[in-house]
Amino acid sequence: MSVQNKRSEYGCPVAFGLDVFGDKWSMIVIRDLMFRGFTTFKEFLGAGDGIATNILSNRLKHLEIQGIVKKKRDPENARSYIYSLTEKGRDLVPVMIEIVSWSGKYDDRPNARRGLVEKIRNNRENVEKKVRAGAIDF
Amino acid sequence: MSVQNKRSEYGCPVAFGLDVFGDKWSMIVIRDLMFRGFTTFKEFLGAGDGIATNILSNRLKHLEIQGIVKKKRDPENARSYIYSLTEKGRDLVPVMIEIVSWSGKYDDRPNARRGLVEKIRNNRENVEKKVRAGAIDF
DNA sequence: AAAATTAAATTGCATTTTGCAAGTTAAAAT
DNA sequence: ATTTTAACTTGCAAAATGCAATTTAATTTT
Known part of the structure; x- marks a missing residue:
């Protein structure tokens, strides 16, 4: 997956963090979850930052794999999902x-x-x- | 220059910061200046992160333009330069x-x-x- | 003073990632 | 049954990256 780069051998905590959330679009998504209360794919797209659907999809998946974001179905709208930050993300x-x-x-x-x-x-x-x-x- | 993306219209402070220092290699360079005391092109290259010379050159230039890094000649070795953080960078x-x-x-x-x-x-x-x-x- | 070495890049090119438009899937509303 | 909506996926051109080789300018070494 594109965000992930070659890991440093040396266990540097800065590099570790950057591999998890250190690219522009990941940070923008985290910002929108954290400060804007966004919860849906559509909201992220419409935020005016110009993120493309494939990149958004990629980043949400990456952040989910990294445990920063969690995804569940919307109980009130079965064709929608609700994205939110995990504790790890809120940290x-x-x-x-x-x-x-x-x-x-x-x-x-x-x-x-x-x-x-x-x-x-x-x-x-x-x-x-x-x-x-x-x-x-x- | 590659690091620079389309600016958001909305004056978001997160997006502002990301445009200045929010890519992996810029952060790695800042880390090396901040915590490792690196001062030369060669040191950055040899740090073991695998940054390519063209990318390093690009990021140093970008960070210099952004006022995060300053570059001066090495008085003791005229074929070398000394890179360091500005106040803006130390912030x-x-x-x-x-x-x-x-x-x-x-x-x-x-x-x-x-x-x-x-x-x-x-x-x-x-x-x-x-x-x-x-x-x-x- | 010519040749070799060193530091800091730049260049060319293949690979990877991004951005954009169009298409797909599945659920819901008309 | 058809259309609409939400969340993707796909294909392709453009841009950024990674890598090796070359360049420039200063400095030693012979």
Whole structure:
């Protein structure tokens, strides 16, 4: 599967993490599950990032194999599935928060989400708690 | 340049960060600068990760353009260059630490660097301080 | 001072991954 | 029975990567 690269022999924890979630589309999917409350294939597609269906499918499968994402049928709509983060996936909240925090310092684009970013930076523990509780409102 | 993808219209801070440093080889280079004290092209090449010269060249250039890495001539060897992290690059320490921390929880490979990872997790502030002081001993 | 070595790339080319459009499968609504 | 919807899969062109060979510029060595 494409995301997976040759593993380093040396057990480096950075390389380990990168093999699991360290590519752009995987991170975008995790972000959408974590902060946007997305649950369906369709939602990911429609998020405006321009991910292709085959790549999305590939990444969801990869993340599922890696234990970051779980997939179940939607009990209310049998032609739909519900994707969600596992505990292992939610444990990536601190990584995401630090990325957001870094961007908050350096993102000078006119459309940067300054207010949101400041809230997250100044309230890391609460953000994490909210994500873990499934109470997403970012 | 290859690392750079279509930017999202929506100013998402996660996407912003990913465009700057969010690909495998960029992260590996940052790791080597941050935790291993690498400074030369040759050192990156010899690190055993199997990065190709063209890709390394591309990523160093990209990171330099992004202001993460700076490059100067080696005063003691005019055919060599010295690469180092900028302040902007060192500000990625928390991101790296959280990745390491996450991996520490989930990396079950026999060669995982458990001791090192635990030290880093339990001592985040000090790790950051050390990196900023250039006193790398990981 | 010519030849060899070293460091940091660049180039050419085969392989792999991505992006895009179209097609498929299975369930549900009309 | 036909159409619509959700989640894919497939085929193919374009882009990125990996690999080996070559280049450039500085430095030693002969």
